[in-house]
Amino acid sequence: MTLDACLETAKTTLTTSLDALGQHLCCAVCLSLPKKPTKLACSHYFCAACAKTLFDRKQPCPTCRAPCTKRESRKDERFEKIVSAYTNVLAAVASVTGCSNMLVTRGASTTNATMIAYNADSETLYGR
Numbered sequence: 001m002t003l004d005a006c007l008e009t010a011k012t013t014l015t016t017s018l019d020a021l022g023q024h025l026c027c028a029v030c031l032s033l034p035k036k037p038t039k040l041a042c043s044h045y046f047c048a049a050c051a052k053t054l055f056d057r058k059q060p061c062p063t064c065r066a067p068c069t070k071r072e073s074r075k076d077e078r079f080e081k082i083v084s085a086y087t088n089v090l091a092a093v094a095s096v097t098g099c100s101n102m103l104v105t106r107g108a109s110t111t112n113a114t115m116i117a118y119n120a121d122s123e124t125l126y127g128r
Contacts, residue, residue, distance in 0.1 A: 032047070039079065
């Protein structure tokens with residue numbers, strides 16, 4: 001296998017893995033990486049702001065429809081560290097590939113897949 005083929009395989013594997021991990025980390029309400037993750041009694045995670053909206057509206061968990069209350073929810077510092085580490089990996093990938101930023105979002109496609117979008121610096125692309 002040539003070096004270019006190996007690099008392309010590694011890039012595909014990395015992108016696929018980051019995509020899968022991003023799908024599991026995204027808040028099901030706002031479809032972004034959760035800020036101050038809150039774990040519900042049903043073990044699903046949401047942004048603190050999105051969880052508060054659920055509690056205020058007395059809505060069930062959007063993922064499994066189980067009842068959820070603020071009293072049974074918990075701030076999860078471990079999950080927050082996982083999201084932070086994931087963000088750091090995205091930043092590292094961006095710096096290695098010469099990208100200025102990366103954005104993770106879910107629901108932007110017809111298949112509801114997580115999309116990892118990035119913008120490469122024009123200098124990196126065009127050598128200017």
